Amino acid sequence: xxxxxxxxxxxxxxxxxxxxxxxxxxxxxxxxxxxxxxxxxxxxxxxxxxxxxxxxxxxxxxxxxxxxxxxxxxxxxxxxxxxxxxxxxxxxxxxxxxxxxxxxxxxxxxxxxxxxxxxxxxxxxxxxxxxxxxxxxxxxxxxxxxxxxxxxxxxxxxxxxxxxxxxx
Numbered sequence: 001x002x003x004x005x006x007x008x009x010x011x012x013x014x015x016x017x018x019x020x021x022x023x024x025x026x027x028x029x030x031x032x033x034x035x036x037x038x039x040x041x042x043x044x045x046x047x048x049x050x051x052x053x054x055x056x057x058x059x060x061x062x063x064x065x066x067x068x069x070x071x072x073x074x075x076x077x078x079x080x081x082x083x084x085x086x087x088x089x090x091x092x093x094x095x096x097x098x099x100x101x102x103x104x105x106x107x108x109x110x111x112x113x114x115x116x117x118x119x120x121x122x123x124x125x126x127x128x129x130x131x132x133x134x135x136x137x138x139x140x141x142x143x144x145x146x147x148x149x150x151x152x153x154x155x156x157x158x159x160x161x162x163x164x165x166x167x168x
Contacts, residue, residue, distance in 0.1 A: 005066055006064060008121050010119045010137060010139050011118060014117065027047050028094075029046070029047050029107075032090070033149050034086070036149035042055050043148075044082055044084075052070055053070070054068065055070075056068050062142050063144070088152045090109070092109045094108075099121075099130070100130060138167070
């Protein structure tokens, strides 16, 4: 897959963890970064029993869209590439939830990002309408603290008290 990725990010209300009861699928994800920062980001991901390598360009000014290239690789290749990743891997469970014509990806983080639950929805164009499930809260699109590559360097545990209680 390659092309422009357009996505919105949201915090998820913790009350009742409703997203788990309405999810139609879930998977475990472990990902690391070979490089991140001002240059394109190179990510290695193991999702259940599959490997992926992803290259992401710099986001636009709103943080809404950017170029993304992703390719499935063998699980063994992903495991070997993980050895090249910078310290602090990201681990999370991803839940898939349908809402109208879209699928929201709900990520529940672990380790030093435990307590953070975020949702993303991919869109075909920036102002495409979508239906938010009731457990979706404040939009954080463009807030760099919520980029997975940023969470690697500045984990949620360090700044979680800056968010309202309903999100931690």
